[in-house]
Amino acid sequence: MYRYDQYDHRIVAERIAQFRDQVSRRLSGELKEEEFRVLRLQNGLYMQIHAYMLRIAIPYGLMNAAQMRMFAHIARKYDRDYGHFTTRQNIQFNWIRLQDAPEILNELATVEMHAIQTSGSCIRTVTSDEFAGVAQDEIVDPRPYAEILRQWSALHPEFALLPRKFKFAITGAANDRAATAVHDIGLTVVKNAQGEIGFRVLVGGGLGRTPVIGTEISDFVPWQHIITYVESIVRVYNQYGRRDNLYKARIKILVKALGIDEFRREVEADWQFTKGGPSTITVEELNRVSAYFVAPAYQDLPASDANVDAKVRDNKAFANWMQRNVKPHKVQGYASVVLSLKRAGVAPGDVTAEQMDAIARLAERYSFGELRVTHMQNLVLADVKQSDLAELWLEAKALGFATPNIGLLSDIICCPGGDFCSLANARSIPLAKAVAECFDDIDFLHDIGEIELNISGCVNACAHHHIGHIGILGVDKEGHEWYQVSIGGSQGNASSIGKIIGHSFTFGQIPEVVARLLQVYVNERYDDERFIDTVRRVGFKPFKTYVYATSIEDDKAWSGTEYELLGKGVPYDTPYYSPRF
Amino acid sequence: MMIIKNKAIVEDDWNVLRLAGNDTPQSVVVLPGKVIVPLNVWLAQRDALQDRTDLGVWLASSDRPEALQQDIARFGVIAVDFPKFADGRGYTIAYLLRERLGYKGELRAIGDVLRDQMFYMQRVGFDAFAPRTDKDINQALKGLSDFSVTYQASNDEKLPLFRRVSRGVANG
Numbered sequence: 001m002y003r004y005d006q007y008d009h010r011i012v013a014e015r016i017a018q019f020r021d022q023v024s025r026r027l028s029g030e031l032k033e034e035e036f037r038v039l040r041l042q043n044g045l046y047m048q049i050h051a052y053m054l055r056i057a058i059p060y061g062l063m064n065a066a067q068m069r070m071f072a073h074i075a076r077k078y079d080r081d082y083g084h085f086t087t088r089q090n091i092q093f094n095w096i097r098l099q100d101a102p103e104i105l106n107e108l109a110t111v112e113m114h115a116i117q118t119s120g121s122c123i124r125t126v127t128s129d130e131f132a133g134v135a136q137d138e139i140v141d142p143r144p145y146a147e148i149l150r151q152w153s154a155l156h157p158e159f160a161l162l163p164r165k166f167k168f169a170i171t172g173a174a175n176d177r178a179a180t181a182v183h184d185i186g187l188t189v190v191k192n193a194q195g196e197i198g199f200r201v202l203v204g205g206g207l208g209r210t211p212v213i214g215t216e217i218s219d220f221v222p223w224q225h226i227i228t229y230v231e232s233i234v235r236v237y238n239q240y241g242r243r244d245n246l247y248k249a250r251i252k253i254l255v256k257a258l259g260i261d262e263f264r265r266e267v268e269a270d271w272q273f274t275k276g277g278p279s280t281i282t283v284e285e286l287n288r289v290s291a292y293f294v295a296p297a298y299q300d301l302p303a304s305d306a307n308v309d310a311k312v313r314d315n316k317a318f319a320n321w322m323q324r325n326v327k328p329h330k331v332q333g334y335a336s337v338v339l340s341l342k343r344a345g346v347a348p349g350d351v352t353a354e355q356m357d358a359i360a361r362l363a364e365r366y367s368f369g370e371l372r373v374t375h376m377q378n379l380v381l382a383d384v385k386q387s388d389l390a391e392l393w394l395e396a397k398a399l400g401f402a403t404p405n406i407g408l409l410s411d412i413i414c415c416p417g418g419d420f421c422s423l424a425n426a427r428s429i430p431l432a433k434a435v436a437e438c439f440d441d442i443d444f445l446h447d448i449g450e451i452e453l454n455i456s457g458c459v460n461a462c463a464h465h466h467i468g469h470i471g472i473l474g475v476d477k478e479g480h481e482w483y484q485v486s487i488g489g490s491q492g493n494a495s496s497i498g499k500i501i502g503h504s505f506t507f508g509q510i511p512e513v514v515a516r517l518l519q520v521y522v523n524e525r526y527d528d529e530r531f532i533d534t535v536r537r538v539g540f541k542p543f544k545t546y547v548y549a550t551s552i553e554d555d556k557a558w559s560g561t562e563y564e565l566l567g568k569g570v571p572y573d574t575p576y577y578s579p580r581f
Numbered sequence: 582m583m584i585i586k587n588k589a590i591v592e593d594d595w596n597v598l599r600l601a602g603n604d605t606p607q608s609v610v611v612l613p614g615k616v617i618v619p620l621n622v623w624l625a626q627r628d629a630l631q632d633r634t635d636l637g638v639w640l641a642s643s644d645r646p647e648a649l650q651q652d653i654a655r656f657g658v659i660a661v662d663f664p665k666f667a668d669g670r671g672y673t674i675a676y677l678l679r680e681r682l683g684y685k686g687e688l689r690a691i692g693d694v695l696r697d698q699m700f701y702m703q704r705v706g707f708d709a710f711a712p713r714t715d716k717d718i719n720q721a722l723k724g725l726s727d728f729s730v731t732y733q734a735s736n737d738e739k740l741p742l743f744r745r746v747s748r749g750v751a752n753g
Contacts (some may be wrong), residue, residue, distance in 0.1 A: 004749075005749025007746065007749075011731070038667055151732045154732055155701075157701040157731070158673055158705050159672075160669060161672070235673055235676075243670075273680070277734075278744060279733070279734050279741050282743065288743075288750060288751075
C-alpha cells in the first residue's frame with residue numbers, strides 16, 4: 001500500500017500544527033464557534049449530541065495492521081474503547097474531547113493517517129472497491145489513481161470552500177462495488193479499443209434529500225488528463241453551484257439545472273486551458289505511485305484445497321461462511337475473506353479496541369498485514385491462502401466476525417442515527433438491532449438470499465437508504481420518530497433509486513413490515529431470483545398491497561426507550577447499545 | 582488603514598466604495614481620490630470614469646471575471662470581496678483573473694477575510710489582504726506561512742509537487 005514520503009509527512013505535520021493553533025485559539029475564545037466550525041470540520045471533527053466525533057480517513061478503504069492497532073490505542077486512550085466504521089470507508093470515534101484532537105492527529109500521523117477533509121464543504125476522502133487489486137473481474141487496479149487523486153484534492157487551495165461536500169468514488173472492475181453512480185463524481189477505470197487506459201466519468205449522482213443517479217459526462221478521459229478534467233468539473237461547480245439553499249447546493253442540482261450538455265460544454269471550455277498543462281499526470285508519477293501497489297509475494301498454490309472442500313461437505317456452518325463471506329481471488333489458491341461486523345446485538349460497523357487488536361493480528365497472520373474497509377461497513381482480509389481458510393474461520397468465529405451473512409438481510413447498512421448524530425430524526429442503530437434480532441435464523445437468511453437493507457436516520461442518507469433493496473428512512477413528524485420504507489433501490493451496475501411504499505410506520509411496526517415484504521417476495525419469486533429482481537419483475541404494487549392490507553401492531557417491546565429529539569432533551573447519558581455498557 | 586501586502590503590514594490609502602441602500606450603479610457618486618469601485622459601477626459609469634488613473638475595481642463573489650477582459654490592463658488594483666469567509670467563489674475568481682486573464686497587478690482580498698483562509702488565498706493569486714478589522718492584523722500575517730509544501734499546481738506554484746521535486750519511491 002502507499003507509504004508517505006518526506007513531503008506527505010511534512011504536509012500532514014504542518015496541517016496538525018495549524019489545527020493545534022486553531023484549537024487553542026478556539027479554547028481561548030479568540031476564534032468564535034462560527035469561524036472555528038468550518039476549520040474543525042475540515043479536520044474531521046463534528047460536534048454531536050454527547051461529545052465531539054472525530055472521523056479519520058482510510059483512503060480508498062485500505063489500511064495496515066499498525067494503523068488498526070493505532071485505532072485500538074485511540075479507542076482506549078481517548079474514547080470509550082470502541083470505534084465505528086462508516087459507509088464511506090472511514091472510522092469514527094464518538095467521544096472525543098476537543099483539546100485532545102490535535103494530539104490524536106499527531107499519533108495518527110506516526111502511522112501515516114490523517115483526518116483531512118473527512119467533513120466540510122470540500123472534496124472528501126476518495127472511496128473505492130474493497131477488492132481492488134485482487135478481484136477476478138478487475139480491468140485495471142484503481143488504487144494508484146485513487147492515491148493520485150487523494151493528493152490532488154488534499155488542501156486544494158481553490159476548492160476548500162465549495163457550495164457543499166463533494167465525494168469521489170473510483171472503481172476498476174466490471175462490477176461496480178464502489179457505488180460510483182451515487183457520488184458527485186464516479187470514476188470507472190476502463191480500457192478503450194486501442195487498449196489505452198482512461199476513465200468513464202459520471203457526474204452529479206448523490207443521495208440525500210434529492211436522490212439522483214449520476215450522468216455520464218465523458219465515456220473516456222485518458223488517465224494522464226484525469227486531474228485537469230475533474231479540476232474543471234469542480235471549478236465549474238465552485239462558480240455556479242447554488243449557495244443560497246443548503247438542500248440545493250450539491251453538484252447534482254447544478255447538473256440538472258444546466259442539463260448535462262450545457263454542463264459538459266462549461267467543463268470542456270474550462271478544460272481547454274489546462275488540458276495537457278502542468279497538472280497532466282506523468283508516466284513517472286504513475287509508475288512511482290503504482291510501485292506501492294504491486295502484488296504481495298503470492299505463493300504458487302493449487303487452485304483448490306482438499307481440506308477446505310471436505311470441510312465444506314461436512315460442516316454446514318463452515319459451508320455457509322464459505323458461501324457468503326469468502327470471495328474469489330484473481331490469484332490461484334487465494335481468496336478474500338469478509339469479516340462481518342454485523343451480528344445480532346451489535347451496532348453495524350462497531351468494533352471494540354480489543355477486537356481491533358485481534359483483527360490486526362489476523363491481518364498479519366493471514367493477509368500480508370493489510371486490511372480493507374468496505375462501504376457496507378465490514379472488513380476484508382484480501383489475500384488469504386485457501387489452505388488457511390478453515391483455521392481463519394475458527395479464529396474469526398471466536399472473535400465474533402464470522403457471521404455468514406455478507407449480502408444477506410442482517411448485513412444491514414446503518415448510520416449512527418439519533419443516538420449520536422445531532423442531524424438524525426430517528427434511531428437507526430436500535431432499529432437495525434431490532435431487525436437483526438427478529439431475523440436471526442441463519443437458514444432463513446440464506447433462504448431469503450441476497451438483499452440489502454439500509455437504514456438512515458435522516459434525509460442526509462449516510463446509510464444510502466435510497467439504494468437499499470429495502471430502504472428505511474427516519475422522519476420527524478411533530479417531534480415524533482417515524483420510519484418511511486422504500487423498495488427497489490439498488491447499487492452497482494444497475495443502480496436505481498427506491499420508491500416509497502406509502503405512509504410511514506412506528507419503530508415497533510418495522511420488523512413486521514420487513515416480514516411482510518419478505519413474505520410477498522417468497523410467494524412471488526422464481527427459483528434463484530433475488531429480492532430486487534422480483535421487485536423489478538412483479539412491480540411495487542403487490543408489496544404495497546400486502547404490507548398495508550391489515551393493521552400492523554406497534555410492538556412496543558422493540559421500540560425501547562421513549563425518545564425525544566435533540567433540543568427537547570437527550571434521552572440518556574450514553575447510548576445503551578454501546579459495547580461499553 | 583493597515584493591510585497586508587506582499588507579506589508585510591503596510592499603510593493603505595485606497596477607499597473601497599460599497600453601494601448604500603438607495604444607491605444604484607448608475608447614480609452613485611465616485612468621489613475623487615483613490616477609490617476601488619464595484620464592478621457594476623465601473624461598467625455603468627465607464628465613460629465618465631475611464632480617464633481616472635486613481636481607480637481600482639472590486640468583484641462580488643457572484644461577478645464574472647471575464648467582464649473585465651477588455652479593461653484589465655488599466656487597473657493597478659483589483660479586489661475580490663468575500664461576503665462570508667465560507668463563500669469560496671472568490672478563490673476561483675482570483676485564479677481566473679491571474680491564470681486566464683493574465684492580471685499582474687495587486688489582487689486584494691476584502692470583506693470577511695480571516696487568517697485561517699489566507700494561505701489558500703495566497704496560493705490562488707492574492708498578494709494583498711484586508712483582514713476583518715476586528716482581528717489582529719499581526720496575527721493574520723502568520724496565516725500566510727502555515728505550509729511550506731503543497732501538492733497541487735495553482736497560481737503560486739505552476740507545477741504540481743510531482744513535477745517540482747523528486748519524490749520518495751516504494752522499497753520492498
